[in-house]
Amino acid sequence: MASGYGHDGDLTDEATYERVRGMTRRNLLRLTAGVGLGTGLGAVLGGRARAAEPTAGIVKPTPPELFVPHGTNAEMRWETMRGRGLLTPADRFFVRNHTFTPRIDARTWRLRLWGTGLHGSPTLRNPVEFSYDDLLGLPAETLAARVECAGNARGFFTSQQGREVSGTPWRLGAVGLARWRGVRLSTVLERAGLAPDAVDVLPRGLDADYVTGGENLGRVRRPLPVAKALEDVLLAYEMNGAPLPPDHGYPVRLVVPSWVGIASVKWLGDVQVADEPLFSPWNTRYYRLFGPGHPPEGGAPLTYQNVKSAFELPWDATLPAGRRVLHGRSWSGTGRIRRTEVSADGGATWRPARLRDPRHDRHGWTRWEVPWHARPGRRELLSRAVDETGASQPATAAYNESGYLFGAVVRHPVTVTG
Ligand SMILES: Nc1nc2c(c(=O)[nH]1)N[C@H]1C(S)=C(S)[C@@H](COP(=O)(O)O)O[C@H]1N2
Numbered sequence: 001m002a003s004g005y006g007h008d009g010d011l012t013d014e015a016t017y018e019r020v021r022g023m024t025r026r027n028l029l030r031l032t033a034g035v036g037l038g039t040g041l042g043a044v045l046g047g048r049a050r051a052a053e054p055t056a057g058i059v060k061p062t063p064p065e066l067f068v069p070h071g072t073n074a075e076m077r078w079e080t081m082r083g084r085g086l087l088t089p090a091d092r093f094f095v096r097n098h099t100f101t102p103r104i105d106a107r108t109w110r111l112r113l114w115g116t117g118l119h120g121s122p123t124l125r126n127p128v129e130f131s132y133d134d135l136l137g138l139p140a141e142t143l144a145a146r147v148e149c150a151g152n153a154r155g156f157f158t159s160q161q162g163r164e165v166s167g168t169p170w171r172l173g174a175v176g177l178a179r180w181r182g183v184r185l186s187t188v189l190e191r192a193g194l195a196p197d198a199v200d201v202l203p204r205g206l207d208a209d210y211v212t213g214g215e216n217l218g219r220v221r222r223p224l225p226v227a228k229a230l231e232d233v234l235l236a237y238e239m240n241g242a243p244l245p246p247d248h249g250y251p252v253r254l255v256v257p258s259w260v261g262i263a264s265v266k267w268l269g270d271v272q273v274a275d276e277p278l279f280s281p282w283n284t285r286y287y288r289l290f291g292p293g294h295p296p297e298g299g300a301p302l303t304y305q306n307v308k309s310a311f312e313l314p315w316d317a318t319l320p321a322g323r324r325v326l327h328g329r330s331w332s333g334t335g336r337i338r339r340t341e342v343s344a345d346g347g348a349t350w351r352p353a354r355l356r357d358p359r360h361d362r363h364g365w366t367r368w369e370v371p372w373h374a375r376p377g378r379r380e381l382l383s384r385a386v387d388e389t390g391a392s393q394p395a396t397a398a399y400n401e402s403g404y405l406f407g408a409v410v411r412h413p414v415t416v417t418g
């Protein structure tokens with residue numbers, strides 16, 4: 001196994017907890033040493049030391065004006081995208097960590113490909129390793145693509161539909177759009193000697209083993225059909241023109257465009273290539289639909305994300321009465337956005353929004369805007385989109401136990417002051 005990651009692979013629940021706490025203390029020291037609590041930080045944050053609370057296991061600062069904390073995860077606040085270009089800057093891109101961000105040395109890092117799906121000729125020995133420099137030397141591609149958690153908007157199953165679901169209760173901020181640069185997974189698979197009878201690949205991260213309920217499920221890993229691996233999957237080493245930040249997978253992550261975020265394995269260490277179907281908890285017990293209407297072993301493993309829309313407004317915003325323009329974005333895993341409509345009267349009447357990016361990238365999103373005459377009172381703002389396949393946003397989302405793929409219209413509360 002390649003070394004270069006800073007932990008052993010045999011962590012208990014307690015050990016993971018200790019490490020996360022250690023990380024928290026280090027972040028705290030770095031933050032307070034680097035900025036100075038009484039000066040810059042205090043000025044930015046209105047004199048209170050609340051930004052000195054780092055998110056456990058996340059390296060970058062997660063100040064409360066940019067992020068909503070959820071345990072080891074940090075959700076982007078949608079109002080921070082207001083007035084910005086298409087891409088989500090790395091400083092506000094959501095972070096979803098099963099454990100904590102590992103610190104990896106790119107100089108000793110290796111990507112290892114192995115398994116029965118590679119042919120083991122003398123010239124193409126199995127396993128095959130690539131260094132960071134090897135990857136930088138291969139033909140590069142760039143790709144604008146969202147990473148979105150399958151559980152994005154999960155919290156609305158409870159707050160809008162009164163259903164308990166398991167998992168992080170995200171609002172709409174577990175999504176971001178970046179320009180990724182790297183090498184196609186197909187290039188690396190072909191150079192490693194992909195056999196014609198290979199069916200599945202299993203990318204695996206170098207972060208700590210995931211321990212839940214006292215059970216060690218091993219490293220984060222989720223099988224991908226070879227057909228998908230060869231289609232459009234990228235081994236990304238750059239995000240928005242800079243090396244990947246630690247929290248987003250440095251030195252190399254997978255980007256599986258428009259698929260559930262879990263497919264885009266961060267801190268990639270190895271890829272098993274097999275001539276038979278592969279399984280891990282991430283395609284058997286997680287990331288399938290469970291509950292009424294689904295088989296006991298769950299539905300098929302989740303692939304594409306669905307259609308969503310978000311206002312670039314604070315949640316529970318307070319706004320002055322009068323004429324204004326509402327801004328937001330819509331996106332879909334299944335095709336480009338064709339239309340977005342907005343309702344400011346609880347869904348009784350809808351008006352088309354003006355799409356600012358009507359020919360957006362296939363895996364990107366469109367910004368939109370619509371004028372609104374805001375009258376005093378409590379209001380709910382609704383937005384819904386349709387993509388080029390006709391997929392749209394219903395009034396309610398189909399329940400599933402883990403709260404995946406909430407694609408219904410979100411009712412965004414605001415207070416208009418007179
Ligand atoms: N190795 C590893 N890869 C991972 C994860 C993880 O915890 N470990 N989380 C996954 C999940 S559930 C999501 S939604 C995305 C989040 O990517 P981001 O943190 O860069 O936004 O990474 C995926 N890749």
Ligand SMILES: [Mo]
Nearest residue numbers: 149150261262
């Ligand atoms: Mo996720």
